[in-house]
Each structure stands twice: as structure tokens, then as C-alpha cells.
Amino acid sequence: MTYETILVEQQGAVTLITLNRPQALNALNSQVLTELTAAFNAYDADPKQRCAVLTGSGEKAFAAGADIKEMVDKDAADFFLQDFFSGWQTGVVATRKPWIAAVAGFALGGGCELAMMADFIIAADTAKFGQPEIKLGVAPGMGGSQRLTRAVGKAKAMEMCLTGRNMDAAEAERSGLVSRIVAADQLVAEALKTAQAIAAMPPMAAMVNKEMVNIAFETNLAQGLLTERRLFQILTATQDKKEGMTAFVEKRPGVWKGR
Numbered sequence: 001m002t003y004e005t006i007l008v009e010q011q012g013a014v015t016l017i018t019l020n021r022p023q024a025l026n027a028l029n030s031q032v033l034t035e036l037t038a039a040f041n042a043y044d045a046d047p048k049q050r051c052a053v054l055t056g057s058g059e060k061a062f063a064a065g066a067d068i069k070e071m072v073d074k075d076a077a078d079f080f081l082q083d084f085f086s087g088w089q090t091g092v093v094a095t096r097k098p099w100i101a102a103v104a105g106f107a108l109g110g111g112c113e114l115a116m117m118a119d120f121i122i123a124a125d126t127a128k129f130g131q132p133e134i135k136l137g138v139a140p141g142m143g144g145s146q147r148l149t150r151a152v153g154k155a156k157a158m159e160m161c162l163t164g165r166n167m168d169a170a171e172a173e174r175s176g177l178v179s180r181i182v183a184a185d186q187l188v189a190e191a192l193k194t195a196q197a198i199a200a201m202p203p204m205a206a207m208v209n210k211e212m213v214n215i216a217f218e219t220n221l222a223q224g225l226l227t228e229r230r231l232f233q234i235l236t237a238t239q240d241k242k243e244g245m246t247a248f249v250e251k252r253p254g255v256w257k258g259r
């Protein structure tokens with residue numbers, strides 16, 4: 001597929017996807033969703049690709065939100081009948097392999113929500129996160145009220161949604177929204193380095209680790225612990241479990257089969 005709103009490149013086992021509408025601060029329109037869905041599906045389906053990084057083009061923004069110009073003339077029936085924003089769940093969140101959001105500049109509204117769909121966020125020191133939808137007479141529609149609250153707790157999420165104020169990178173790190181902060185000019189290189197480290201892991205184990213941590217956000221402790229145990233037990237049936245443990249005992253690096 002040829003893309004117009006994103007760039008996709010492969011660096012070894014890592015797929016780098018760049019939102020590429022810098023003139024609109026990478027605002028997320030329907031075409032971006034269609035293209036991101038295709039890119040994430042292709043990444044998931046390619047056995048040679050083992051981790052992905054999503055970032056924004058330009059220094060100013062990861063993404064300044066859902067495209068307001070696309071939404072301005074739509075009415076409630078349009079949003080309801082098109083089940084607006086549901087495609088983000090099926091097209092992006094459903095990705096089974098790990099991916100990292102590398103955020104510099106604004107991650108506002110849908111941009112913040114897209115970053116929070118990632119398995120984790122690495123932030124540049126320039127990053128600013130916010131859910132300013134209230135200023136437009138609406139509210140988050142791509143998961144912001146739920147994922148932000150789970151990430152930073154009720155007090156900060158509520159304040160951000162009700163006032164529309166932004167959180168800078170330092171506050172985002174303190175609050176647990178991002179895993180760490182790096183210098184803006186090192187952001188993509190650092191994210192790719194982290195992605196290469198993940199890509200070097202046994203791939204089924206990476207997928208299972210991702211699934212396990214995500215389950216912690218979606219179920220109660222007893223169910224989560226049971227699911228963890230069952231997934232752990234399934235992993236022990238893989239060739240990579242045999243190889244990983246044998247390689248440890250033999251004091252050599254593991255060579256992964258991916259099954």
C-alpha cells in the first residue's frame with residue numbers, strides 16, 4: 001500500500017511509522033486511521049518485524065488531536081452511524097506485537113489518546129500531553145478519559161479533562177504516563193534502540209508479556225493472576241523456552257525460533 005499521511009520504514013526487525021501531516025501538526029483524520037491500520041496490520045503479519053515505533057514528523061507535534069476540520073460539519077447522527085473513532089480500537093489497539101510511542105511536542109486530544117494506545121511512551125523533554133476537548137464543547141472520544149485516568153489517577157486526569165490544561169514531560173514522567181524522558185534530538189534514536197532491544201527477545205514471549213501487562217488494566221487481580229499463570233504455562237511449551245533456558249545454562253546467547 002502507498003501511504004500519503006504516514007511514512008513507514010523498516011530498520012532490521014523494527015518498523016518505524018511516522019505521522020506525516022506536519023502542516024496540520026499531524027492531526028488524525030480518517031485517512032491517517034486507514035493508513036495506520038494498514039501499517040500496523042502489515043507489521044503484525046510480518047514475522048521478520050518484532051517491534052514498532054510510532055512518532056510524529058516535525059518538532060512541534062506528535063499529533064495535535066483528531067482533525068477538527070474533518071469533524072466541524074458532522075452532526076451527532078454522522079458520528080453515531082459511522083461509529084466514529086471505533087476504528088482505533090480494531091485497527092491500532094488490536095496490534096498483538098509490541099510498539100512504542102515516541103512523543104515530542106504536542107500530544108493533545110486524540111494525539112494523547114493515540115500515544116496511550118502504545119505499550120509505553122518515551123517522551124522528549126519537549127512533550128506536552130493534554131485532553132483539551134472540553135474547550136471544543138466535547139470530551140475525549142478515543143479512550144482519553146479511561147486510559148489517562150488509569151495511567152495518572154483520577155485527580156490529575158479529572159483536572160486535565162475539566163480544565164484542558166497540558167502536562168509537560170517532567171510531570172508526565174512523575175505521574176507514570178511515560179516510561180522516561182530523553183533529549184528531543186535523541187528521541188527517535190532512543191526509541192529505536194529500545195525497540196531493537198525488544199526485537200532481540202523471543203517474539204512469542206514478547207507478545208505474551210504485552211498481553212499480560214495489558215490484562216492488568218482490564219480485569220480484577222484474581223482473574224489477572226490466573227491468566228498470567230496460564231499464559232506462562234503456555235509459553236513453557238515453546239521451543240524458545242527450551243532454547244532460552246538451555247542457552248542460559250550453557251552460558252551463550254539464545255537463538256530464537258519464534259515458536
Ligand code: CO8
Nearest residue numbers: 023024025027064065066067068069108109110138140141
Ligand atoms: N485538527 C486540525 N487541524 C489542526 C489541529 C487539529 N486538531 N491542530 C492544529 N491544526 C492545524 C491548524 O489549524 C493550523 O493549520 P492552518 O495553518 O491551516 O490554520 C496548523 O495545524 C498549525 O496550528 P496552529 O497555527 O494552531 O499552531 P500553534 O502553534 O499556534 O498552536 C496548538 C498549536 C496549541 C496545538 C493548536 O494548534 C491547537 O490548539 N490545536 C488543537 C488542539 C486540540 O484541541 N486537540 C483536540 C482535538 S479534538 C480530539 O482530538 C478528540 C475529539 C473527540 C470528539 C468526540 C466526538 C464524538
